Amino acid sequence: MVLEFFDAAMLARVQFAFTVSFHIIFPAFSIGLASYLFVLEGLWLKTDNPVYLRLYKYWLKIFAVGFGMGVVSGLVMSYQFGTNWSVFSDKAGPVIGPLLAYEVLSAFFLEAGFLGIMLFGMDRVGKRLHYFATSMVAFGTLLSATWILAVNSWMQTPTGHAINELGQFVPDDWMTIIFNPSFPYRLIHMTLASYLTVSFVVGAVGAWHLLRDKSNAEARKMFSMAMWMATFVAPIQIFSGDLHGLNTLEHQPIKVAAMEGHWHRQTGAPFLIAAWPDSKNERNSFEIGIPYASAIVLTHEINGETPGLTDSPASDRPPVGMVFWSFRVMILVGTLMALIGMYSVWLRWKGRLYETRWFKKSALWMGPSGFVAVLAGWVVTEVGRQPFTVYGLLRTSESLAPVDAPAVAASLIAFIVVYFALFGAGTYYIIRMMRLPPDGEGPQTGKPLRAAGTTPAASMTTTELTGGI
Numbered sequence: 001m002v003l004e005f006f007d008a009a010m011l012a013r014v015q016f017a018f019t020v021s022f023h024i025i026f027p028a029f030s031i032g033l034a035s036y037l038f039v040l041e042g043l044w045l046k047t048d049n050p051v052y053l054r055l056y057k058y059w060l061k062i063f064a065v066g067f068g069m070g071v072v073s074g075l076v077m078s079y080q081f082g083t084n085w086s087v088f089s090d091k092a093g094p095v096i097g098p099l100l101a102y103e104v105l106s107a108f109f110l111e112a113g114f115l116g117i118m119l120f121g122m123d124r125v126g127k128r129l130h131y132f133a134t135s136m137v138a139f140g141t142l143l144s145a146t147w148i149l150a151v152n153s154w155m156q157t158p159t160g161h162a163i164n165e166l167g168q169f170v171p172d173d174w175m176t177i178i179f180n181p182s183f184p185y186r187l188i189h190m191t192l193a194s195y196l197t198v199s200f201v202v203g204a205v206g207a208w209h210l211l212r213d214k215s216n217a218e219a220r221k222m223f224s225m226a227m228w229m230a231t232f233v234a235p236i237q238i239f240s241g242d243l244h245g246l247n248t249l250e251h252q253p254i255k256v257a258a259m260e261g262h263w264h265r266q267t268g269a270p271f272l273i274a275a276w277p278d279s280k281n282e283r284n285s286f287e288i289g290i291p292y293a294s295a296i297v298l299t300h301e302i303n304g305e306t307p308g309l310t311d312s313p314a315s316d317r318p319p320v321g322m323v324f325w326s327f328r329v330m331i332l333v334g335t336l337m338a339l340i341g342m343y344s345v346w347l348r349w350k351g352r353l354y355e356t357r358w359f360k361k362s363a364l365w366m367g368p369s370g371f372v373a374v375l376a377g378w379v380v381t382e383v384g385r386q387p388f389t390v391y392g393l394l395r396t397s398e399s400l401a402p403v404d405a406p407a408v409a410a411s412l413i414a415f416i417v418v419y420f421a422l423f424g425a426g427t428y429y430i431i432r433m434m435r436l437p438p439d440g441e442g443p444q445t446g447k448p449l450r451a452a453g454t455t456p457a458a459s460m461t462t463t464e465l466t467g468g469i
Contacts, residue, residue, distance in 0.1 A: 022419055037137075051221050055222055086401040103144055157252070159180045169394075193373065199230050205222065209437050254312045271289055272289040322379060327376070327380050330380065333376070
């Protein structure tokens with residue numbers, strides 16, 4: 001009965017969604033954290049303030065673990081392209097294959113090549129060379145995101161290609177393929193999302209340690225830097241999201257209609273705070289909305305015309321409920337981020353940024369918020385593209401390999417078991433490292449943390465190598 005509902009196509013989609021959801025978390029973390037490390041080391045070289053150096057070493061260990069999990073989580077994507085989605089790989093491979101190869105050659109090799117120097121070379125090479133290695137790793141993470149987002153953006157807004165006699169997409173203009181209509185907006189939005197994700201993780205860790213010792217210099221510094229980032233980047237992200245939405249309205253209007261929960265084309269459309277989409281009857285069971293708000297945001301006119309889902313046949317519409325609610329989760333989290341940033345400015349002006357306990361607890365609870373927003377955003381992007389893999393040109397049903405549902409179900413179960421075991425352990429390890437104070441001292445005793453069974457002379461080395469676990 002289960003397999004009758006979850007046929008091979010649905011199971012393959014669930015499998016890909018499951019693995020990509022795990023994978024997107026770690027690159028988003030690595031992109032933002034690599035840039036944060038670049039800033040920390042630069043500030044240390046400029047000011048010679050040892051606080052920045054201690055913070056750099058503290059977050060470098062966490063970056064190494066997160067980077068490793070990101071690499072491992074991405075390996076299975078190519079496996080799925082070659083098995084479950086081999087028809088898609090055959091048809092779109094001439095376009096996306098070279099772009100993925102460029103990502104490996106120009107970005108991943110750059111990151112991997114300089115990562116060793118970054119991790120182990122601080123006492124073996126000069127300061128400038130080590131800083132150059134850090135900058136190359138940070139640049140490599142951004143370059144990697146650029147190529148991956150070029151692939152995804154082309155699948156959303158395909159341009160610059162031709163279709164040969166075999167039905168394959170073949171390159172016609174590489175610059176048009178890479179710089180397709182949605183690419184700049186998607187790249188900016190994802191990069192800012194990565195920075196915000198890391199800023200709230202850093203802010204949460206700083207808040208955790210400030211709640212235990214508000215005089216901790218490293219915790220104060222990371223908390224202050226995180227709040228500054230939230231203050232300036234969150235509003236910019238909201239603005240970039242608006243531009244991205246307008247671009248989506250131009251090229252994927254049905255996706256926007258699903259995001260807004262609008263079934264019929266209308267003028268002066270409200271923004272629906274909550275609704276229950278009923279796809280069968282092509283209406284919402286109930287609605288709570290703000291009059292004219294959607295029209296104003298999407299058209300910048302109070303009586304502007306916005307698209308409806310019924311503008312397209314039912315067979316060309318995405319799953320409305322999932323897109324609608326994921327979009328609202330993303331908006332809610334982004335709004336909370338902006339409010340946290342703005343209120344931190346008020347507390348900073350009043351001189352109570354490090355003293356206000358409830359605010360530090362709020363920042364602590366907001367630690368995972370960036371990951372939630374990233375996942376919600378990717379659901380909107382990917383589910384909203386359905387029922388196409390290449391928007392408007394290649395359907396998902398036409399992209400699936402001739403695989404049996406039981407085989408896909410078996411591999412899906414294996415992925416779930418392995419992923420939760422492997423990445424659950426890795427995430428637990430990272431959280432354990434974050435619980436240690438960044439100055440290497442216990443939060444109450446003020447004594448150096450020491451691994452059990454070691455001598456005092458060996459404790460620093462053990463702590464450095466293991467992250468204190």
